[in-house]
Amino acid sequence: MDYEARPTVTPAPNFNAAEDAAALRGAMKGFGTDEEAIIDILTNRSNKQRQTIMEVYNTEYERDIIDDLRGELGGNFEEVIIALMRPMEDFMCKELHKAMEGMGTDEGTLVEILCSKSNEEIVEICQWYEERYDRPLAEHMCSETSGHFRRLLTMIVTGTRDPIGTTDPEKAKSDADALYAAGEAKLGTDEEVFNKIFAHSSFAQLRLVFDEYKELSGMTIEQAIKHEMEGTLHDAMLCIVECVQSPAAFFANQLHKAMDGAGTDDERLIRIIVSRSEIDLATIKDEFERIYNRTLYSALRNETSGDYKRALLSLIKE
Known part of the structure; x- marks a missing residue:
């Protein structure tokens, strides 16, 4: 099954970084701030275009656009705008660091970011993290x-997952057998077997493994996980x-939980x-409406x- 990833934000045609930089400077200059202008420009440019705007702004006005935006904005609005201005890998690193710093750990954020990424995306995030915080993410x-x-997160972060699209139907059968033997077929669970297969196989390979598992056991892999795992x-x-x-x-589902x-x-x-x-926010919108029988737009409008x-x-x- 091919996944159709449809974005909501694409590069603006006829992009002019100097014009955008001037408009943003005007929106923050003098008394008051033109929030509408800031929203209109930054939510309708790609991240790459925003990086170009930032370079032009910082050079042309000899100011730091991030500092200027922080000085003019506040609260959650500031968080959205600053997130838009960061390279996406940098933003992910900041979120991971925030989830781990101080007392306690926000495991949900670690799961959401690290378990949803391909190996190629993880490698990028790890490089950015070590450069930004002078400490390996794994450490x-x-x-x-x-x-x-x-153990699972460590295997994911150290880049053990096979490249995107890598598949081996025969190995999928043997991995399904191994998962069954490590869980439903025995008393207790051998979590290491689950960890190894879930962290090493590409997502395309895991799809084959899960199909084989259902064929073998008569239950879905979700049912097996709910029986065998906790926390x-x-x-x-x-x-x-x-x-x-x-x-x-x-x-x-994550967006629904965030508003529920x-x-x-x-x-x-x-x-x-x-x-x-x-990446795929337009596809996510369609799924949200299919699952919850309301649009993501209306849900967000009512909750924020x-x-x-x-x-x-x-x-x-x-």
């Missing part, structure tokens, strides 16, 4: 996690399964909408407020 993560969960390892395994089957459905119940998980909303806007809401809605596109 920091090992100090903040434990047990089989730590953060359970969450990480299910994230991988969902991203193998449909990344859009996984992120649609009392209050909203603003960090998660910002992270997913900003980071997926140039202010300039923060306007910026996210502009990225989603109605």
